[in-house]
Amino acid sequence: MQLTNKVAIVTGGAGGIGRGITRVFIREGARVLFVDSNAENGAALEAELGRDRARFLRLDLSVPGAAETIRDAAVAAFGGLDILVNNANRSTPAPLLLADEDNLAQAFGSSFTPTLTLMQACHELLAQSSGSIINFASGAGLSGDPLQGSYAAAKEAVRGVSRVAANEWGVDGIRVNVVCPFALSEGVQWWSETYPELAAAALAKVPLGRIGDIESDIAPAVVFLASEASCYITGQTLMVDGGGLMMR
Numbered sequence: 001m002q003l004t005n006k007v008a009i010v011t012g013g014a015g016g017i018g019r020g021i022t023r024v025f026i027r028e029g030a031r032v033l034f035v036d037s038n039a040e041n042g043a044a045l046e047a048e049l050g051r052d053r054a055r056f057l058r059l060d061l062s063v064p065g066a067a068e069t070i071r072d073a074a075v076a077a078f079g080g081l082d083i084l085v086n087n088a089n090r091s092t093p094a095p096l097l098l099a100d101e102d103n104l105a106q107a108f109g110s111s112f113t114p115t116l117t118l119m120q121a122c123h124e125l126l127a128q129s130s131g132s133i134i135n136f137a138s139g140a141g142l143s144g145d146p147l148q149g150s151y152a153a154a155k156e157a158v159r160g161v162s163r164v165a166a167n168e169w170g171v172d173g174i175r176v177n178v179v180c181p182f183a184l185s186e187g188v189q190w191w192s193e194t195y196p197e198l199a200a201a202a203l204a205k206v207p208l209g210r211i212g213d214i215e216s217d218i219a220p221a222v223v224f225l226a227s228e229a230s231c232y233i234t235g236q237t238l239m240v241d242g243g244g245l246m247m248r
């Protein structure tokens, strides 16, 4: 097991990729405080995994003070913190000319702002444990995909602040990396059904010829970045997308 006795926070941890990360982290020996606004999914996952190792916190990440509440809940449940996974996201595709204040606020309020405030709130604990932060961004931001203006902006902001944190906090022993996944989550299922042509085009660009599986393709890469095996890696963006986008 690669995460024995490590304590992790996973945001958006009751659905999609976050649920897979929560499950696989527990299999790898971690204890996980997972946060989500979806009460039904959260309760079901906590029952499946057991409260001694998996603790669900129902919370909307966009409410003021969410970061401190989450950090304090992790400490109260498991006594410390080693790994922070900022995975949650909610955004609505829209042409750039219609990317208004609400559209931007949804994308930034569910991903960029909670990512930054949780990193800040957890800095002291992660410095004590020489911890690892894994933030989620997107190939849609790197490629500038149509209809993804607010989402692309929020996700590229996540990558920017991740590099700043990697530079500032390396001296504290904290590593910060970014994952850009491609996997069949509930969110991607909805997107594929709503925009079948865009989904087919995205899949056609994947050299490995298939969409990723959350637990067997995406979560192991997150475990790697959370574990000692990646102890000399920080400030990087790791594409876990079957080769759909090759960084140079």
Ligand SMILES: NC(=O)c1ccc[n+]([C@@H]2O[C@H](COP(=O)([O-])OP(=O)(O)OC[C@H]3O[C@@H](n4cnc5c(N)ncnc54)[C@H](O)[C@@H]3O)[C@@H](O)[C@H]2O)c1
Pocket (backbone or CB within 6 Å): 011, 012, 013, 014, 015, 016, 017, 018, 035, 036, 037, 038, 059, 060, 061, 062, 086, 087, 088, 089, 090, 109, 110, 111, 136, 137, 138, 139, 140, 180, 181, 182, 183, 184, 185, 186, 187, 188
């Ligand atoms: N699935 C992919 O192929 C893909 C591609 C590129 C990037 N990503 C990124 O990976 C991450 C996970 O994506 P996914 O496809 O699993 O998404 P998803 O929509 O399937 O799941 C997101 C989860 O986050 C929760 N959530 C959203 N907003 C929240 C909030 N404000 N407060 C609390 N919980 C909230 C939802 O309830 C849900 O459980 C996201 O950051 C996404 O941008 C995914």
